Amino acid sequence: MRFRLYPDTGQAQRLASWSHTCRTVWNTALAQRIWAYKSARRATVRAVEQCAELTEARREHDWLRDLPAQCAQQVLRQLGAAYDNFWNPHHPAGFPQFKKKHHGQGVTFPGQAVAVHKVSRRTAQVKLPKIGWVRIRLSRPIDGTVRNATVSRDGLAGTSRSVSTSPSQRRRLSTRARRSVLMWGSRARCSFPTKTGSGSARPPSLQASGSACAVWSSARPGRWRSRRKHNGGKYSTRLRTTIGRIAALKSRQTRRRADWNHKLTTDLAKNHGLIAVED
Template sequence: MKANMARRYRLYPTREQADRLTGWSDTCRAVWNTALAQRIWAYHSARRVTLRAVDQGPELTQARREYDWLADLPAQCAQQVLRRLDAAYDNFWNRDHPAGFPQFKKKRDWGSLCFPGQAIEVRQVSRRSAQVRLPKIGWVRFRVSRPIDGTVRNATVSRDGLGWHISFGVHQPELATPPVNTGPPIGIDVGIACSVFCSADDAARQRPATLSVGEHRRLRRLERRRARQLTYAKKYAGGKYSNRLRRTNAAIAAFKARQARRRLDWNHKLTTDLAQSHGLIGIEDLSVSSMIRSAKGTVTQPGSKVRQKAGLNRSIADQGWYEIRRQLGYKTKRYGGQLIVVPAPGSSQTCCRCGARDPESRRGCGRLFACTQCGHTEHADKNASINIRDRAIHTAGRAGTGTGGGAGSQSTRSPKGRGGRRASRMREPSSPGTAA
């Protein structure tokens, strides 16, 4: 019985509990880096030996007897680190998964702790408050913002700029007859000037700013202050962070976490509404990671338009295009719909009425599309969304799934061949490196 749903809540540990959780997260990071370094060494130096969690488990048990700081970590958490490393390798070798080679975790990364379901216990205290019992810590309070509704299979304790959180992996029984969504098909076009434009709408669904004017001004001041403090620390303190610099970093992290939370909230509301209202959703197959690659340059050899490209990269990353596609992938399955991923080239240059493709129909980055063949004029993003919808309907009809209902996500892009994985494997680190 595996978890098929997640529930995330705000956790309120005491000062002593928070300090211990922080120490445990550092220990988990050390276990991850050590296990990853050992696997890389075994593969490159020991005749391509592939290690798994079952091979490294006995060595972990022996290390817990020798080091007190490692023995203080619950054994279940250390074992979960090895299992997560196995999953990272499995995703890397999966041709259909976009994950790359597992990376070493740095100290500045927010840590997390994983507990199996049999190691924790949850009890309700009041209507909005509950407690979870963690090994070696005891009962910790968390806020019940929504019911758990299911059997808890695991729990992950994490921390960001706003505080501690706990995520429960919950199993909910599946329906005997899955739902069938008979809503009309729709195509969505994502962008920067217009966040999302749906083919069935007359206006764009624009995401509000994630930070207000005052918050943005405050964030800029904090970033300038951090730059001055970093310069002072490198010049006079040998790179050692002062308490003021740590407080500045914490304030910046709180702003970034609040910004990410607001972006995620809007994306969830958008994708839920689309998945519930439409049986077939078409979306472009965008390679976001390739689109946000920065133009490189140095002081001696400056690149071309590096600052302009950096600003475009930030705008693309702020929209969360891949997150919208990821959420639609599992929400369409939940509500009985279907997500079709179609090729992106030509969607904004093709007329949705006559089908003629001409770059002159849309000049520059304007919002107006004027077909040079039939004279049809339309909002450029709506024209693109209609083309995406038509391509999705054509793909669904060719696959024999129809235009309404059906679960799952289909893509017209062929999965990665072994050549792509072989090229990625050649970029693996040839030495364990330094484990932080």
């Protein structure tokens, strides 16, 4: 579940600083694992050992101590899970990659460190460690127990909060529900015809902003070459503006696709007791 977060200026700056710290912890831990495997006779470094070394590093560096210890430990656990998925022959995950500076910024908090207080029907407050109370918009109710929460940014310069919960109770399937078959075609990415013959395909309006995005995307390679040649490898103001506009369009498209997918899957779950996938 994703919710819109409204932090003030100080809270937003501190969350952004923490996201860079989490990226540094990830890259350092990944480099340590790669070095240990190549240099120390294929030794494997586990997350438990890196958490112990993290405690020593927090005593020496103030910027690392500012990040909550649970968030840094969560990064090491995620890296360990990524390694386990890579070594699992039945999992499609690839080798963990180093994180870039402006790609996928976010901070993950464990569920026991997060408190949620509902203010009104559409507004609530969430308490984050070392941040305090932050207002969020309840676009949907939070059911169950919060297991973890991730604060991240999207292309529309908005701060969102992704919450993973454990359900309080399971819903029973209706025995009178209809049946549905999922079919993949060559032109459409995925279509959903029901037993009665009526289908539901992704509407073309999701690509309405693709033309403007294509124009801006085509202008980037030439600007990058000019930037490397004449500007010493720095981004110009106009190039940063173009990249921001492309990110905003991509973010809108992502939200539209997610909205359509959520509505369709909700309708399938409510009105169909059996869903079969044709190979």
